Amino acid sequence: MPCEKEAFHQLAILVLRIGHRLVRDDRATTHLFLAARALGADTAVYSGQKDMGVENSLDKVKKAWGGSFKLEYTYNWKRFLEDHRSQGWKIIHLTMYGLPIESTIEDIRSNPADKIVVVGGPKVPSDVYEIADWNLSVTSQPHSEISALSVFLHEFFKGNELSKEFYNGELRITPQAKGKKVTRQTST
């Protein structure tokens, strides 16, 4: 069995999605977590309505495509943040109202603590702005939490996340100039 060598970075990076709503948010939250997984986060946690559809989608992707990404649910996001903060984690809140990523990313990168990236959406409670160590904007224009998270992770990891390996999946893509090449992995 191939050993797990996903740790291309030394810190834990956790994405917290606040206020998930069944049906209405299922696709957006699933895509958010898939982006978190593909772009180097270790764990996603969500609050709001518990959603087995989202959880099953992530399980299927992990089984097919590998890696050790974890998805968890918390009923009380505020306590979750406070508990982690008291253990030394630092909190980044992605919001179009925050300070530009261009002027904050180096400060965040050079901070040695484990990190939580909070993704709230337009109706995020004002508490989040207070508890965050950085309120960070990816442009001050409205767009998408998926987009903001993706640019943040790509900047945070300086592009190294793009070559992250995902072990123990059933399928593997061999990149092609044209067409698709997918091979089924045999367990060893």
Add this chain to the structure above:
Amino acid sequence: MPCEKEAFHQLAILVLRIGHRLVRDDRATTHLFLAARALGADTAVYSGQKDMGVENSLDKVKKAWGGSFKLEYTYNWKRFLEDHRSQGWKIIHLTMYGLPIESTIEDIRSNPADKIVVVGGPKVPSDVYEIADWNLSVTSQPHSEISALSVFLHEFFKGNELSKEFYNGELRITPQAKGKKVTRQTST
């Protein structure tokens, strides 16, 4: 009236979304176009089912937040691509099966032609792979077309898109370390 000075780059960058479906895709396509707008694309075009909901959402954002982003519909995406290609445009297709962005972006950046970025989704017709000048992957893992487009635009523009100005909007954010500061613009 402030003059329009959005041209932080010299080329036209157009995002083409193929196969939009009413209701099912409305939020994903809206977020895709908002990300395209916020991260420096000039124009988005979509095919599939015409969707006044998506178009109205983009109009509202443009009215409130400014800029000259255009959204158009085409019935025949293949003819649209062929026509543009015959006029010298180059075509990039974002797909998890394509060649890694790390090894292709410099080639794309240094190409002087106007560009179309095609976002198709899992059931994109195989013709797209053939007509594209570059089939490009942002990781070979499944995630989100919004995520892939965002990382692509951010890489393509080398981060300069983050400081793009959007003129003639009604609202403007002043970035804050905590909280929200939005001011209403007065026409001059």
